[in-house]
Amino acid sequence: MNGTLFQQILDPANRADPYPLYAEMRRTPVSRQDDGSYVVSTHAELYRLLHDPRISSEDLPDPPLFRWTGHPLSDLFVRPVRSRITARHRPFIFRDPPDHDLLRRQxxxxxxxxxVRAMRRKTEQLTHTLLDGLRDRTNLDLVDDFSYPLPVTVICELLGVPREDEPRFQGWATQLATALEPDRRTDRENAGRTEEAFTAISDYLRGLIKGKRRAPQDDLLSGLAAEHDGERMNDHDLVATAVLLLVAGHETTVNLITNGILTLLRFPEHLERLRREPEVAPRLIEELLRYEPPVHYRTRLARADIAIGGTTIPEGAPVVLLLASGSRDPMRFADPDRFVPDRANNQHFGFGGSLHYCVGAPLARIEAEVALVALAQRLQAPRLLADPPPYRPGASLRGPRHLLLAIDAVAPGASAELAA
Structure with missing residues (x-):
């Protein structure tokens, strides 16, 4: 039964509301699927495996269950990197200690x-500039008009991409993101464009890194390119890390902002409270990460037999960590299907956990806080035009493809003051 349930979770028809299926999955905390993979769905078992050194992020197989849904970023990174350079130079999220620890530390x-604190001011400037550009609009698509362009611009600023090159990065990010969409993976023409984008951004970054080594600036890429205490990241790892930050950080932040506004529009009393009391934003965002997270599952590999949840995961088996299910586990959270921004001790899995806890979490929190407060305060009488909205087909990086809103107006903002 649970094998059938997980197939339903992967079905795009259930993307708008997978949570009842998660509740069914939790009846069997660790369930074997027909392809030999194991799905883990309860908070206690997820927490144990996230901290278990026998669970690996390397050398993930491609079981039939994932041939059309995919491990997050695997098609984009693991296969191209294995073929174009070496497995040793995969991004650090696909590596185990000690390589993972060294790269993550850097x-x-x-x-x-x-x-990260300095990026708050820049994020505020970018946010209000985007909203200023919508001031003559009474209808907008939050994804295309706001949630999508903001994070890629922030990441370009963080990496130290010259302003004149940012449009190229936006185009590459848009194309590379299609590798995360199951319905585009069998499109050979699109796959060719994705490979071209991967090659183009890799070549561009190698040139940019060369310049950063020669003339460092105060940006993340210059810092990674420099030597510290006898350690220096090589060019292959630098390229892989930069592309990882662009694509993984971008897509998840798009979903966090979009899911956030969708949730607040469904609970308008919390939208109004955020407008009046922006200081509640940090707690509200933690609840959003629990209630409507941008990442719903990650995959791992068992390096040994692991007895857990009433079963034994055999060595070599793929393991699906259904993080979004664990974040709604009633054994851990009271009233888990209620959106409670003041929830205490909110130990969600919105940013994963343990060794692979999201390195960009502090920046993502800042982007979400700045964006949601600005949207709450500047969008006048926002209304959903479609609920549920259309979703991207992917089950792991889950978020609306579009979020169509009607508004009365965009109120004046603080752009001039921030620019000064």
Whole structure:
């Protein structure tokens, strides 16, 4: 029965509301699928496996269950990188210790609190500039008009991409994101365009890195390219890391912002509270990460037999960590299907956990906070034109493809003051 349930979760027809299916999955905390993979759906078991060194992120197989849904970013990174350079140079999220730990330490050093805090001001400027451009509109698509362009511009600023090159990055990000959409993976013409985009951005980044090594600036890519305590990231790892930050950070933040506004429009009392009391934003965002997270599952590989949840996951089996299900587990959260922004002790899996906890989480929180507060305060009488909205087909990186809104107006903002 649970094998059939997970097939239903993967079915795009259930993308708008997979949560009843998750509740059914939790009746069997660890369930074997017909292809030999194991789905883990309860909070306690997910927490254990996230911290279990026998669970690996490397060398994931391609079981039949995932041939059309895919591991997040696997088609984009793992296969091209394996063929174009070597498995040793995959992005660090697809590597285990000690390689993972070394690369993650280098990235985390550059995500220093001071740099992340400095990005808040820039994010505010970009947010209000985008909203200023919508001031003559009474209908908008939040995804195309706001949620999609904001994160890629923030990431370009973070990496140190010259302003004149940002349009190229937006085009590459748009194309590379199609590798995450199951219905585009059998489109050979689109696959060719994706490979071209991957090649183009890799070549561009190699040139940019060369320049950063020669003349460092105060940006993340310069920091990663520099030597620290005898350590320096090689060019292959630098390219893989930069593309990872662009695509993974971009897509998840798009979903976080869009899911956030969709949820607030469904619960207008919380939208109004955010408008009046922007200081509630950090707690509200933590609840959004639990209630409507941007990432719903990740896949791993069992490196040994693991007894858990009343069954044994055999060595070599793919493991699906159904994180969004764990974040709605009634054994861990009271009234888990209610949106409660003041929820205490909110130990969600919105950013994963343990070794692979999202390195960009502090920046994503800032982007979401700035964006949601600005939207709450500047969009006048926003209304959903379609509920549920159309969703991207992917079950893992889950978010609306479009979010059509009617508004009375976009109120004046603080753009001039911020620019000054």
């Amino acid at each position: 990235v985390m050093r550059e995500f220093a609190p001071a740099r």
